[in-house]
Amino acid sequence: MTELSQLRETLDGQRLWDDVQALATIGALEPKGIRRLALDAQDNRARLWLAEQGRSLGCEVFFDALGNLFLRREGQDASLAPLLIGSHMDSQPLAGAHDGALGVLAGLAVFRTLQEQGIEHRRPLEIVSWTNEEGARFAPGASGSSWFAGQREYDDIIAALDGDGVRFGDALHECLSLLEDNGLVYRPAPFVPYAFLELHIEQGPVLEQLGKPVGVVSGIQGVNWYRIEVEGVANHAGTTPRQARRDAFDGAHELVSALKAATREQDDDLRFTIGKFSLWPDAVNTIAQRATFTIDLRHPTQEVLDVLDSQFHVLAEREWSGCEVTLEVTSRVAPVAFPERLLAVLRESAHSVCAEAPELVSGAFHDAIHLAQVCPTAMLFTPCRAGISHHPDEHIERKDADIAVRALAEAASRLLG
Incomplete structure (x- = not known):
């Protein structure tokens, strides 16, 4: 045997x-x-x-x-x-x-x-x-x-x-x-x-x-998943002056830049990914009223994830290009x-x-x-x-x-x- x-x-x-x-x-x-x-x-x-x-x-x-x-x-x-x-x-x-x-x-x-x-x-x-x-x-x-x-x-x-x-x-x-x-x-x-x-x-x-x-x-x-909405005002792309715009894409662009800047303070083990990004009403000649995107955030230590989670929430409390932000945590795995x-x-x-x-x-x-x-x-x-x-x-x-x-x-x- x-x-x-x-x-x-x-x-x-x-x-x-x-x-x-x-x-x-x-x-x-x-x-x-x-x-x-x-x-x-x-x-x-x-x-x-x-x-x-x-x-x-x-x-x-x-x-x-x-x-x-x-x-x-x-x-x-x-x-x-x-x-x-x-x-x-x-x-x-x-x-x-x-x-x-x-x-x-x-x-x-x-x-x-x-x-x-x-x-x-x-x-x-x-x-x-x-x-x-x-x-x-x-x-x-x-x-x-x-x-x-x-x-x-x-x-x-x-x-x-x-x-x-x-x-x-x-x-x-x-x-x-x-x-x-x-x-x-x-x-x-x-x-x-x-x-x-x-x-x-x-x-x-x-x-x-x-x-x-x-x-x-x-x-x-560990991984945190986020869903973020940036809410602006839809209007005509050709007739709305720059100072009168509340463009959700501009707001999302500014916010993403700030989020990525926060991640650059961490080590090379950090992974930050925007996997989905969408605009509404999604028309070529209309200023975006809403931008929605996801974040996949990963790191081997919980402390780093916690620090960035706190920073993300603080950034989401601000207005960006006159637009309001809603941040939802859709998943957390330690x-x-x-x-x-x-x-x-x-x-x-x-x-x-x-x-x-x-x-x-x-x-x-x-x-x-x-x-x-x-x-x-x-x-x-x-x-x-x-x-x-x-x-x-x-x-x-x-x-x-x-x-x-x-x-x-x-x-x-x-x-x-």
Whole structure:
């Protein structure tokens, strides 16, 4: 019988890559890319595919009230809290095949190896695919993991509407009915895992530049999202003198300059992004009455986010070009530093397959940022070409994925024993 300590060596890298290719056909686009929006038909097909993989291995398959899907392999002591490994399978509208999906399939590869090699372990293992991490269809994202971790209320989540007016709760009902019709078991209550591990593509260029196939993630940046409205007065573009104008675009321009000036006082870890900007009434010969824009603000430390939040609110209390400002905080997610005890396990595991595996802070947020509120949590990264993600050109090298998943398997063997 194969020993748990041999899990890393016995993992079948070819089978992992076969699973990557198989899942990439679900929601595939021409000429390339995928589209699996949360709770749509393709996302639900992916759930059923994963469930079938689990059932073919003889394990238990569960789903919960948010459609999170779990595969369970019992340990020698079923009373112990399980080690949880996973990520998500939903995508952006025009996406690559590896964001999130690789983390679920990495867990499946560990699971498959344990089962096929007959490896025994003391603690149960569960693989999870979280619902709506991306938030591309229903915002905000990470619905399944944030609910599981007690960070968001069920009623708030199911009230969200997509761009076509479809309610999250209605799409969720269809998904849960499909899972039930296919014989899966409903397990409504969240539980406290022993630990949570998530392998993810880096979505940045650092590992590729360093030539390293795997990196240890020490934490995740916090993020504040803002929606800002600048209210002026619409009037004729040709007849209204400069001094008589209350142009919302001019006000927004001045305010954005002031907001960016405030951020320049901080270090290079700060990320400030205006992702949406719109004018109303949006006519070529009319002075804008309203300008609306969003801000995505990120930093690894809460103190910096708090300082800038205070400065943003002060700036929003002023008039800009005679226009009034309304600032709304639409989301706050605090930074997370992963626990040293679990990081030590991941460092040793990564170094067992990659000398001098680097440590990084994640600039993107992941399901792990919510799981960190309820159990020891940590992540591994593997490189993606040119740091490109959320795009059909997203690409990982098979050899890098193989090494990164072996690092995950080594960590799992240490935590399951």
